[in-house]
Every structure is written in structure tokens, then in C-alpha cells.
Amino acid sequence: MDSERLPVESPVTRGSPLLIWGRLVPVFGFKRIGSEAENTRERKGGNEILRPDCNLPAGFRVLSLGSISKGPGQMQIESKLFAQETPVQFPRREFFRQVGMGLGVASAAPFSGALQAAQDSVSRKDYRGPNVILVRFGGGVRRQETIDPRNTHAPFFLHELVRRGTLFPQMSIDSLTDIETSHGQGTLYLLTGRYERYKDIGGKFLGARFEPRVPTLFEQLRREFNVPSHQAVIINGEDRKDEEFYNFSNHTLYGVDFRSVTLSLHRFKTFLLRRQLEAGAIPDKDLAKSRKRLSEMESLDYRTHGKDRQDPVIETFWENWREHYGDSGMVNPRGDRLLTELALRAMKSLRPKLMMINYNDPDYVHWGNASHYTRGIQIIDEGIKHLVTAVEADPAYRDNTVFAIVPDCGRDANPFAPVPFQHHFNSRSAREIFGLFFGPGIERNKIVDKDVEQIAVAPTIGTLMGFKTPFSDGSVLEEAIA
Amino acid sequence: MNPTDPAIPEAIFGAESTPPVGLEVQTAGPRRGFLVRWGLRMIKLLGAMVLVQSVLGALAVLGWAQRRARTSGLRVWEKANRRMGRTPLLVQASSQVEGPGAWGRKFRVIGKSVVGCFREGFQTLFNACVLTLPWTVLMQFAWYDGWNNSFNKGYEHAAVGPAASWIGIFGFIAAMFLLPMCMARQTMSCDWRRFYDFRLVWKLVRRDWLCHGLIAASYALLSVPLTVLKIIPGFLPQINRAMDAYTPQQAADFLGRYWWMAGGAFVVVFFLLRLASAKAYARSLLDALQSGAIGESDLSEAEWRALHRLDLVRVVPPRLRPPWLRAAAWAGSRMIRLAAPVFVFGCWGLFVFQTYLSEFFIHHPWTGFALQPLVQLPIFSQLP
Numbered sequence: 001m002d003s004e005r006l007p008v009e010s011p012v013t014r015g016s017p018l019l020i021w022g023r024l025v026p027v028f029g030f031k032r033i034g035s036e037a038e039n040t041r042e043r044k045g046g047n048e049i050l051r052p053d054c055n056l057p058a059g060f061r062v063l064s065l066g067s068i069s070k071g072p073g074q075m076q077i078e079s080k081l082f083a084q085e086t087p088v089q090f091p092r093r094e095f096f097r098q099v100g101m102g103l104g105v106a107s108a109a110p111f112s113g114a115l116q117a118a119q120d121s122v123s124r125k126d127y128r129g130p131n132v133i134l135v136r137f138g139g140g141v142r143r144q145e146t147i148d149p150r151n152t153h154a155p156f157f158l159h160e161l162v163r164r165g166t167l168f169p170q171m172s173i174d175s176l177t178d179i180e181t182s183h184g185q186g187t188l189y190l191l192t193g194r195y196e197r198y199k200d201i202g203g204k205f206l207g208a209r210f211e212p213r214v215p216t217l218f219e220q221l222r223r224e225f226n227v228p229s230h231q232a233v234i235i236n237g238e239d240r241k242d243e244e245f246y247n248f249s250n251h252t253l254y255g256v257d258f259r260s261v262t263l264s265l266h267r268f269k270t271f272l273l274r275r276q277l278e279a280g281a282i283p284d285k286d287l288a289k290s291r292k293r294l295s296e297m298e299s300l301d302y303r304t305h306g307k308d309r310q311d312p313v314i315e316t317f318w319e320n321w322r323e324h325y326g327d328s329g330m331v332n333p334r335g336d337r338l339l340t341e342l343a344l345r346a347m348k349s350l351r352p353k354l355m356m357i358n359y360n361d362p363d364y365v366h367w368g369n370a371s372h373y374t375r376g377i378q379i380i381d382e383g384i385k386h387l388v389t390a391v392e393a394d395p396a397y398r399d400n401t402v403f404a405i406v407p408d409c410g411r412d413a414n415p416f417a418p419v420p421f422q423h424h425f426n427s428r429s430a431r432e433i434f435g436l437f438f439g440p441g442i443e444r445n446k447i448v449d450k451d452v453e454q455i456a457v458a459p460t461i462g463t464l465m466g467f468k469t470p471f472s473d474g475s476v477l478e479e480a481i482a
Numbered sequence: 483m484n485p486t487d488p489a490i491p492e493a494i495f496g497a498e499s500t501p502p503v504g505l506e507v508q509t510a511g512p513r514r515g516f517l518v519r520w521g522l523r524m525i526k527l528l529g530a531m532v533l534v535q536s537v538l539g540a541l542a543v544l545g546w547a548q549r550r551a552r553t554s555g556l557r558v559w560e561k562a563n564r565r566m567g568r569t570p571l572l573v574q575a576s577s578q579v580e581g582p583g584a585w586g587r588k589f590r591v592i593g594k595s596v597v598g599c600f601r602e603g604f605q606t607l608f609n610a611c612v613l614t615l616p617w618t619v620l621m622q623f624a625w626y627d628g629w630n631n632s633f634n635k636g637y638e639h640a641a642v643g644p645a646a647s648w649i650g651i652f653g654f655i656a657a658m659f660l661l662p663m664c665m666a667r668q669t670m671s672c673d674w675r676r677f678y679d680f681r682l683v684w685k686l687v688r689r690d691w692l693c694h695g696l697i698a699a700s701y702a703l704l705s706v707p708l709t710v711l712k713i714i715p716g717f718l719p720q721i722n723r724a725m726d727a728y729t730p731q732q733a734a735d736f737l738g739r740y741w742w743m744a745g746g747a748f749v750v751v752f753f754l755l756r757l758a759s760a761k762a763y764a765r766s767l768l769d770a771l772q773s774g775a776i777g778e779s780d781l782s783e784a785e786w787r788a789l790h791r792l793d794l795v796r797v798v799p800p801r802l803r804p805p806w807l808r809a810a811a812w813a814g815s816r817m818i819r820l821a822a823p824v825f826v827f828g829c830w831g832l833f834v835f836q837t838y839l840s841e842f843f844i845h846h847p848w849t850g851f852a853l854q855p856l857v858q859l860p861i862f863s864q865l866p
Contacts, residue, residue, distance in 0.1 A: 368633070
């Protein structure tokens with residue numbers, strides 16, 4: 001076990017309506033959703049850490065993760081996970097919160113995420129480390145079409161970038177049977193540095209929704225440093241609404257207040273519809289339908305309570321996007337080229353310190369045409385080229401930006417199938433990926449031919465950016481750091 | 483009618499008819515013993531399992547199945563003849579041919595039979611493709627276009643793939659309402675052009691929804707194990723982890739054995755369905771003929787000969803039944819006429835669904851949708 005890990009799940013007094021998260025919450029709304037048997041106990045240096053092994057059902061949030069007490073001669077563990085159904089938003093709640101803050105409830109609530117964020121923002125130091133661009137070479141790609149010189153479809157990546165940095169050609173995803181090799185899971189392994197058995201909490205066909213239980217890189221960065229949300233950016237695929245939930249975890253000490261901003265076509269459509277409704281541009285006959293649709297779009301993530309749509313910087317970003325590409329959505333680039341365009345614009349206007357780009361085009365091969373897969377790889381390669389060129393052309397990013405390029409998962413190499421491009425079945429090829437780091441502070445022209453894990457990416461990025469990643473199970477890729 | 487017409491098979495000539503030149507009518511020989519019969523069946527099955535692995539072999543199996551289906555249909559009429567208390571007049575005729583010596587004759591018989599299988603196989607394939615290939619190709623195109631459109635994010639043309647797919651599915655289902663009976667019509671008529679007597683076939687289908695519902699249900703249910711067999715190769719590395727590391731040659735060797743063995747199940751299902759369809763057709767045709775719903779002119783030459791020989795070409799007056807029974811029968815038949823088309827549609831829908839399901843798990847470019855082994859060419863081998 002990582003000796004750096006901290007016992008973050010602290011004993012929380014439960015039952016009191018005033019002392020939980022510093023908010024006035026009704027005690028009768030509690031629901032016990034875990035038991036000792038379902039949770040994980042980890043011992044480290046005399047501390048016991050309890051981790052809930054169950055995902056929260058939709059509409060619930062964590063209030064208490066557990067309590068530990070030491071009895072005479074033995075460790076007595078009371079492991080319970082309580083959650084409260086997310087209340088419907090109404091002004092009273094905000095009113096109570098304001099009143100509570102005014103009355104000094106905050107002093108009795110040291111673990112309040114929201115309040116702590118507010119308090120910490122004063123004390124947190126400014127970030128002065130390198131910018132990091134984490135490229136998910138996504139949609140699942142195999143080594144043979146990417147880093148194999150005989151068969152590569154990513155020439156810029158292989159022939160140009162590998163010389164500039166450190167390549168880990170033997171990176172893989174853990175072969176544990178319950179560790180899935182797919183996009184959502186892979187993205188969260190990259191962001192949290194931890195393998196988990198994620199369960200779909202949405203139940204939507206082909207739209208599995210996962211919510212991390214431990215903080216993402218974005219949350220840890222923003223908790224450590226004074227980085228505004230719009231400088232921690234995730235750029236997502238246009239038709240993958242299930243990927244809209246990676247920008248913060250359900251962890252009590254992190255969560256929505258340390259979230260990253262998500263840029264995607266879904267977010268733009270939400271912004272656009274909101275603006276059109278405000279401007280009265282929707283015909284009367286469509287008004288009710290449009291309002292309902294906007295409500296659905298805005299409540300896609302029930303956990304945010306609207307916090308993710310108030311950032312004026314992001315509003316301006318979308319305003320500029322709209323001005324450039326119009327309202328139709330048919331003018332802007334599509335597929336992974338859209339992601340590249342969003343990333344380039346984000347670099348210009350948002351100046352992100354940490355940005356993750358979730359490419360995905362190679363995934364359009366599952367049961368289709370093999371050429372889509374290789375073409376998808378080429379598109380990502382071109383996108384990376386544009387990003388690298390943009391970084392080199394921008395004084396704020398030049399010599400101050402580290403790229404980490406890692407696939408979310410591999411793909412099958414099933415010799416029995418005519419189109420052998422699945423990735424859901426934990427096959428050897430679906431676990432075999434690679435990782436490339438390059439930029440300042442990274443060893444140049446180095447190939448580390450040893451087995452490393454995908455979850456090592458998060459602690460490595462944390463080390464490069466100067467914050468600890470105590471929730472990660474991976475080890476820092478020391479070989480990459482100069 | 484010309485009894486020397488080569489299109490008319492030997493089997494339908496009764497003992498009293500004038501046999502074509504070169505054919506000698508004989509009564510059926512003594513029934514073989516149980517073990518011999520099953521031994522011969524197993525040999526035939528093994529042979530068919532080999533044949534369905536290649537295009538040419540599949541063509542021969544298709545013709546073989548058609549000829550075997552003809553015998554099945556004739557037996558239905560034969561049984562009807564027996565039920566009427568008559569001596570069966572329809573007997574198997576030998577296919578003796580003149581030639582020097584016993585072996586020479588045997589080879590000629592076999593050669594003639596093989597050529598006949600190929601000829602009938604090709605005719606049946608052609609007809610089946612005329613009726614179904616446009617729809618299955620449309621489904622294949624829709625799948626291709628759907629993925630193409632998804633990859634290129636062609637939102638403007640997002641409807642093309644699904645629309646083409648639905649058109650293909652509905653067209654295929656509509657074709658399958660007729661196809662099994664059309665193929666039976668072709669084989670019982672010994673004339674490939676009779677396949678296109680859609681009006682007569684549709685009349686037969688509508689007269690006997692129950693029977694044709696069972697045929698459709700048989701197709702839908704018996705294709706389930708075949709769908710499973712098609713899907714399994716996609717999961718072989720998960721079933722046996724060691725297979726994950728197979729070389730392409732090892733995989734090809736394994737798949738060769740796999741498809742040969744899977745061919746056994748396929749051949750059984752394929753023959754069962756063809757034979758059942760022929761029986762259903764023979765039954766429906768006889769029923770329609772004897773009830774006066776169709777006339778003698780609707781029969782093909784070969785059918786007329788066989789039925790005439792068996793003295794079945796006549797209208798049988800309906801049995802007198804009590805009024806309440808007639809009312810119940812009338813109401814029941816109306817209900818069946820209303821519900822059965824929906825049921826048959828559902829059965830063929832399930833059949834198509836299995837195609838989509840198997841292609842979802844393991845896609846076969848070019849042939850996955852376009853070529854339906856149970857419907858068109860009975861080739862059951864999916865080597866990557």
C-alpha cells in the first residue's frame with residue numbers, strides 16, 4: 001500500500017442535522033446503503049481507512065463514509081455508509097445555507113466541501129508548474145496500429161514525438177478479471193490512478209455512466225492550487241453524453257467545488273438553447289418542449305446543482321464559438337476534429353493548466369469497417385500534431401507544457417473474428433496499451449521497455465504538477481522524469 | 483403432357499402411367515433395417531457437413547435438399563391416398579440408365595444425380611436471390627452506411643442507414659411470407675419458373691395460416707442454435723484464454739474443425755425446414771384443390787400427374803357439421819386470419835433479429851446480412 005496515502009475518510013458525527021457538511025439537512029433523509037461487508041478496510045500505519053465499494057445510486061450523495069473507534073485491546077470498526085437523497089432544488093435550501101454561514105455554522109463544520117473550498121481559495125497558492133495536456137488516444141487502440149513502426153497509422157506520434165520524450169511501450173491495464181477495458185473505465189483509471197470495478201448507475205443502454213469515488217486529477221490540482229475551474233478542462237466527444245461525468249468525483253472532501261470544466265458539443269447545445277430561450281427565439285408552439293429539453297440537458301448531472309453552468313468565462317467561450325460557427329452545429333468540425341478545435345480554442349481563451357482531450361474516433365469499428373479504426377488513429381495523430389504546433393507557437397505554453405498521451409484501452413486481436421476490434425472482454429490485446437510523456441522535465445528519446453500500469457499516469461502527472469495523489473494505487477513513472 | 487419431359491421426375495410416375503423412355507417403373511423395394519437406414523443417414527450427414535463448407539458444395543446440398551423435399555411432399559399425397567382406403571399407386575421409380583456393366587450404370591446414376599443436384603441447386607438459389615437478395619443487400623448496405631455515417635458524423639444523412647435497414651427488414655419479411663412455399667412449389671412442380679406463381683402461393687398461405695405460422699416459427703426457433711454457433715467464434719478467446727495467443731494459422735485450423743462440426747447442426751436444421759415446407763405446401767395444395775379453392779389449371783404439369791395418379795384431383799364436399807360447430811369454426815378461422823399474419827410477421831422478425839444480433843457480436847463484412855444460409859445458399863463457414 002502506498003505509504004503516502006492519507007486517511008481521508010474521517011469519522012463524522014451522524015444524526016445531527018447541523019454538523020454534516022455544515023449544511024442544514026434533515027436527518028430523516030438518510031439512507032444506509034453500505035455495510036461493513038461491502039466496504040474495504042485498509043490498514044496503514046495504525047490508521048484504518050474505510051472505502052465504500054458500492055457506487056451511489058442515482059440521486060444520492062455521500063454524507064458519511066464511516067466511523068472508527070478503538071475499543072480496549074482491539075480495533076472496533078463500525079463501517080457504515082450513509083447517503084442522502086439529493087433534494088430537489090428550491091430557494092429555501094440556499095437561504096438556509098446563507099443563514100447558516102452567517103450564523104457561524106461554518107466553524108462547526110470543518111469538513112464542508114463548499115465552505116472549505118471557499119476558505120482554502122484564500123490560502124491556496126497560485127499554480128506555477130508546467131501545463132499538462134493529457135491526450136486520451138481514445139476509442140481503444142492497439143499497439144500494432146500505433147507504436148509498431150511496420151504498421152503504424154500514427155506517423156507523427158511515432159516518428160516525431162517519441163523522439164522528444166519517454167515512451168512506455170509495455171504499459172497495460174491490470175488483468176484482474178473485474179477490471180474492465182473500456183473508454184469510461186479507462187478514462188477514470190487515467191484520472192484517478194486507481195482501478196475500480198465501476199458500476200453503471202444510469203442503466204442506459206450503450207450509455208453506461210460511471211462516477212469516480214476518489215478524486216480526479218482536476219480536483220486534486222484545484223484543491224492544492226488556486227486554479228479556477230475553467231483552467232482545468234476536459235474535452236469530450238460530441239455524441240458521448242456518458243462521458244460528461246468525469247469532471248469530479250463523489251468524494252466528500254473534493255467533489256463539485258473542485259470540478260473541471262467540460263467542453264463538448266452537448267455543453268454548447270445546452271448553452272445555445274438557454275440563450276435562445278432567453279432571447280425569445282423559440283416559437284411559442286415549441287416553447288414548452290424546448291424548456292423541458294433544456295431542463296433535461298441541464299440536469300444531466302444531478303450532482304452539480306447548476307454550478308457547472310454559471311462560469312462567465314465559459315459562457316464567453318461558447319459565445320465566441322457561436323459567433324464563429326453559428327447555431328446549426330453543421331458548420332463546426334466533427335468527430336475528433338471537433339475535439340482538436342475545442343482544445344485549440346480552449347488554449348487560446350481559457351489558458352488551461354490541465355487539459356484532457358478524450359479522443360474517440362477509432363471506436364467506430366466495433367462491428368463496422370476496419371478502415372474507420374485506422375482512419376480514426378490518423379485523425380488523432382493529426383489532432384496531436386495541431387496541438388503540438390499550437391503549443392510551440394504560444395509563448396505561454398512553449399517550453400512549459402507536458403504532453404501525456406495514453407489510450408483508454410486497447411482492442412482485441414481476436415484471430416477467430418473477421419472484424420476483431422472489440423475491447424470489452426478483458427483480452428490480452430485489450431489490456432495492452434502504451435504511454436508517451438514529453439515536454440520540459442521529461443527524458444528525451446527514451447524508451448522504457450518494462451511493464452508499467454495505466455494507473456501510473458495519474459501520480460506521474462501529479463508529481464509533474466506538484467501535487468500529491470494519495471488516492472492513486474499507481475507508482476510514479478520515475479524513468480520519465482528528468 | 484409429354485411423359486418424356488425431362489423436367490418431370492421419375493418419382494411421380496405411378497405404376498399405371500406410361501413411363502418415359504428409359505425409365506422402368508418398379509415398386510418400392512423392401513424397407514432397410516434400422517441400423518442400415520441410420521448408418522446411411524449418418525454417412526449422408528457427414529457428406530453434407532463437408533459440402534456446406536464451400537460454395538460449390540452448398541449448391542449441391544441445396545439441390546439435394548430440394549429433391550429430398552419433393553419426396554416428402556409426394557409422401558403427403560401418398561398418405562392422403564392411403565387415408566382414402568386406396569392402394570398406394572405412387573411408387574418410387576428407379577433411375578436405371580442403360581450402360582455397360584453394373585458399375586458403369588451405377589456411376590452414371592450417381593453422375594446424373596449430382597448434375598441434377600447442381601442444376602436444381604442453382605435454380606433454387608437464383609429464385610431465392612431474386613426474391614430476397616435485394617432486401618438482404620439493403621440490410622448489408624444499411625449496416626455499412628450506418629457505421630460510415632456514425633464515423634463521419636453525417637447528421638444530415640442520419641436517417642439513411644436506419645431507413646434503408648427498415649426497408650430491408652420489412653421487404654425481407656414480406657418475401658419470407660412467400661419464400662418457403664414458393665421454393666416448395668418450384669420443387670413439387672419440377673419447374674423453376676413455377677417459383678413465381680405468387681398468386682397461387684399467397685392463396686395457399688392465406689388458406690392455411692396455422693401451418694405457415696408453424697413453418698415461420700420453426701425457422702425462427704431452429705435458427706437460434708445456429709445463431710449461437712455463429713456468435714461463438716467471437717468469444718473463443720474468452721472461453722479459452724489460451725486461444726487469445728493463437729496464430730492466424732492455428733486459428734484457421736481450429737475454425738475449420740469448428741465449422742465442420744457446426745455444419746452438422748446446420749444440415750439437420752436446413753433439411754428439416756425444407757422438408758417441412760414441402761409437406762406444408764403439399765398439404766395446402768391438396769386441401770385447396772379438394773375444396774375447390776383452386777382448379778386443376780392451377781396445378782403444374784407434374785403436380786397434376788401425381789395427384790391424378792393418386793386419384794386426388796377431385797373436389798371433396800365439406801363434411802356436414804352441426805351449426806354451432808360451423809359457427810365456432812367460422813369464428814375461429816376469422817380469428818386465426820387476424821392473428822396469424824401478426825404471428826408470422828413476428829416469427830420472421832425474430833429471424834431477422836437474430837441476424838442483427840449475430841452481426842452485432844461478430845460482424846462478417848459483405849456476407850453477414852446479404853447471405854442467409856437457411857434461406858439462400860446453405861454455406862455454413864465463416865472463416866475470417
